[in-house]
Amino acid sequence: MPDYAMEQKNCSHREQICSTRICTLTGYGYLMCQRDKRAITSSLNRAAGQVRGIGQMVEDDRYCIDILHQLHAVKAALSKVEDRVLRSHAACCVEEAMASGDPILQRRKFDELVEVFAKAKL
Template identity: 55%
Template sequence: MHKFGKQIARMRRIEGQARGIAKMMEEDRYCIDILQQFAAIEAALRSTRAEVLKIHAGHCVEEAIASGDKHDQKQKFSELVSLFEKQGR
């Protein structure tokens, strides 16, 4: 099984939710109902992003540490710092 199997399935559900929001907007549905669906998608994205981060830490970062390759370790750490900086904006 692919290391992102569950996350890919979750993203497909989120994709369906996004199409559902577009349809709600086309149908001129009540704004609060649409906004609630946005909140649901945002929560699902945050959760999925957290799972991918766990996979990265448990796979990519762990491999860099185990390899003893200082350059690779530094690169993985820099990538994480950059990611957190972008999310903090």
């Protein structure tokens, strides 16, 4: 994947400046859309608390089935966070790329989504 230079532009639906760039072959360096950041962070903190609770359940030698139920609950919570991040990305980053009219930026956003969905199949 090519190393693109930093681009800055005013977001069409936000007042702040958005920075979008692709960093290196190791991954993407885009800033997250701020609109859903608080809700996503809150959900992740809740899931982290659930994971700590599961760790305590293991330490306390709780019944395996109870632990498995809690593991399923954490997976479901993380799946919801994943859905929210994806929706946020589509409503923010992808929408901006489409509105920009820049075919290179549009292609980058499309390629990102294809790559994420390809990894999700693993």
